[in-house]
Amino acid sequence: MGVSLLEGAELFLLGVCAKEAQALVCYQCTIGIGSLCVTSEKTCASGELCYSGVGKAIGFVDIKMKGCLAVANCNKTEDVDFGTNKTVYKMTKTCCNTNLCNAAPGTPTLTLALATISAVFVGNLLV
Secondary structure (H helix, E strand, O other), X not given: OOOOHHHHHXXXXXXXXXXXXXXXXXEEEEEEEOOEOOOEEEEOOOOEEXXXXXXXXXXXXXXXEEEEEEHHHOOEEEEEEEOOOOEEEEEEEEEEOOOOOOXXXXXXXXXXXXXXXXXXXXXXXXX
């Protein structure tokens, strides 16, 4: 009672199609300052990949972002508004195509507190 070659091929194609239909899961970080980027997991929409974004605000503050991004916007450098005074900086968004490939470090409570304090501090600098 083995599986015929045709049945095996059908099972293989079914598995490939099922994998293609599954949505990609990525880390999301709306904004990170320096090495701090508080993350959660997000399921991307169809046509999106995971991305990691890196830029500099005010010429020296490292800004990071992670999440899902439309394939057409991958691997580009774009201007981004930051802060209440709309300081513009450049961010390069690099994409990857496997679950959680835009890796994120752990975010213990201390890291969350530091991220919040840093965001408030930088936000006040830009006003």
